[in-house]
Amino acid sequence: MSDCIEDLLGFLSEATTPFHAVTALSQRLQAAGFVAVDTVDRAGLVPGRGYFLTRNDSSLIAFRVGEQPVEAGLRLVGAHTDSPNLSVKPNPIKQRHGVVQLAVDVYGGALLNPWFDRDLSLAGRVNFVDEHGQLCSRLIDFRRPVAVVPSLAIHLDREANNGRSVNPQKDILPVLLTVENDGDSGRHFSFPALLAAQVRAQYPEYEEVRVLDFEMSLYDSQAPAVIGLEGDFIASARLDNLLSCHAGLRSLLAADANQWSLLVCNDHEEVGSASAVGAQGPMLTEVLDSLVDSDAQGRQLRANARLLSVDNAHAVHPNFSDRHDDNHGPLLNGGPVIKINRNQRYATSGKGAALLRLLAERADVPVQTFVVRTDLGCGSTIGPITAAETGIETIDLGVPTLAMHSVRELAGSRDPNYLEALLTGFYNRLA
Numbered sequence: 478m479s480d481c482i483e484d485l486l487g488f489l490s491e492a493t494t495p496f497h498a499v500t501a502l503s504q505r506l507q508a509a510g511f512v513a514v515d516t517v518d519r520a521g522l523v524p525g526r527g528y529f530l531t532r533n534d535s536s537l538i539a540f541r542v543g544e545q546p547v548e549a550g551l552r553l554v555g556a557h558t559d560s561p562n563l564s565v566k567p568n569p570i571k572q573r574h575g576v577v578q579l580a581v582d583v584y585g586g587a588l589l590n591p592w593f594d595r596d597l598s599l600a601g602r603v604n605f606v607d608e609h610g611q612l613c614s615r616l617i618d619f620r621r622p623v624a625v626v627p628s629l630a631i632h633l634d635r636e637a638n639n640g641r642s643v644n645p646q647k648d649i650l651p652v653l654l655t656v657e658n659d660g661d662s663g664r665h666f667s668f669p670a671l672l673a674a675q676v677r678a679q680y681p682e683y684e685e686v687r688v689l690d691f692e693m694s695l696y697d698s699q700a701p702a703v704i705g706l707e708g709d710f711i712a713s714a715r716l717d718n719l720l721s722c723h724a725g726l727r728s729l730l731a732a733d734a735n736q737w738s739l740l741v742c743n744d745h746e747e748v749g750s751a752s753a754v755g756a757q758g759p760m761l762t763e764v765l766d767s768l769v770d771s772d773a774q775g776r777q778l779r780a781n782a783r784l785l786s787v788d789n790a791h792a793v794h795p796n797f798s799d800r801h802d803d804n805h806g807p808l809l810n811g812g813p814v815i816k817i818n819r820n821q822r823y824a825t826s827g828k829g830a831a832l833l834r835l836l837a838e839r840a841d842v843p844v845q846t847f848v849v850r851t852d853l854g855c856g857s858t859i860g861p862i863t864a865a866e867t868g869i870e871t872i873d874l875g876v877p878t879l880a881m882h883s884v885r886e887l888a889g890s891r892d893p894n895y896l897e898a899l900l901t902g903f904y905n906r907l908a
């Protein structure tokens with residue numbers, strides 16, 4: 478297994494929520510000598526050094542300071558930290574029929590059927606008051622299967638294989654444990670108390686933890702793995718889009734330290750990007766503005782910058798190949814996919830695609846091309862949103878994936894290496 482794939486599997490396993498993804502990215506940046514800052518102070522930036530900042534613990538921007546003026550040509554890579562999941566409701570506990578269940582919301586466009594019969598764990602951010610009356614916020618992750626959503630047996634639904642639909646309000650509540658009695662006479666299970674105990678287990682420095690609020694979600698505890706007869710596949714949750722965050726990070730770390738390069742990883746792509754820390758928020762433009770002295774320089778920066786918006790693409794599915802246009806069916810392990818949509822659901826222009834094809838030739842990386850079937854609606858990415866917010870020429874691309882938005886997605890095990898080589902070549906101005 479290549480170093481890139483081994484590192485990717487470790488990252489996917491650590492990054493169980495966008496908060497944990499940003500922590501994992503931050504740790505790797507810090508280990509590589511990047512300096513954590515709250516805001517960018519242009520005067521204090523040292524050429525050859527790297528800096529990074531985070532927002533809401535769930536979005537991150539990291540950049541290297543080049544020797545040339547930044548407006549001469551900044552190279553940016555963008556990706557998103559969030560993935561569809563089951564998110565725990567504020568008052569989640571349902572105690573009935575001898576079990577304690579959690580009420581959940583669906584975050585983003587999740588495929589719901591794959592969530593049944595999985596060994597689920599819980600992770601997220603807990604906001605609490607400590608023994609000194611201080612408001613605190615800490616990330617927790619149970620790191621073990623604590624819940625499951627059991628399927629309804631076929632004997633109780635003979636039509637189950639004829640397109641069973643899932644009602645997200647009532648069909649997918651996970652069970653946590655069994656209890657002897659329901660209702661008032663039984664043991665009352667407190668979700669905040671469960672979270673408080675987990676905070677204290679992970680952060681023993683807190684003597685008292687009174688939970689005020691939380692952002693917790695469920696994830697599949699099965700570890701990411703390389704699978705297939707000859708190891709051709711990677712199976713994992715959150716490949717969309719942590720695979721791209723990971724490739725962006727490794728490329729930034731490998732990039733020429735004397736050139737301007739930037740990585741932006743935004744939360745909230747799966748729900749439209751319109752948030753304080755999403756791609757439609759001010760985070761990236763604020764950083765870009767703080768890298769220049771004047772509006773004129775800012776306009777020059779944007780005119781000369783290029784952004785690769787990296788997000789997984791749909792590989793052609795062998796059982797459903799008619800869902801792709803005949804001439805545009807990307808294959809697993811066939812290399813990164815340039816995504817084109819003339820209606821601007823993807824930002825790629827012909828000029829941008831040409832730049833990328835030349836870059837791929839020089840980096841010795843195969844690339845493929847995707848357009849959606851003319852009679853199907855097209856998904857989107859942070860690409861068009863970031864392009865619209867910043868005016869920067871943007872190219873949408875990503876590795877081919879199957880089972881996108883499932884709790885366990887499938888990618889090719891050679892594509893992450895290709896993507897990393899391509900992004901590194903982009904940062905290093907191979908084209």
Ligand code: ZN
Binds near residue numbers: 718
């Ligand atoms: Zn995505």
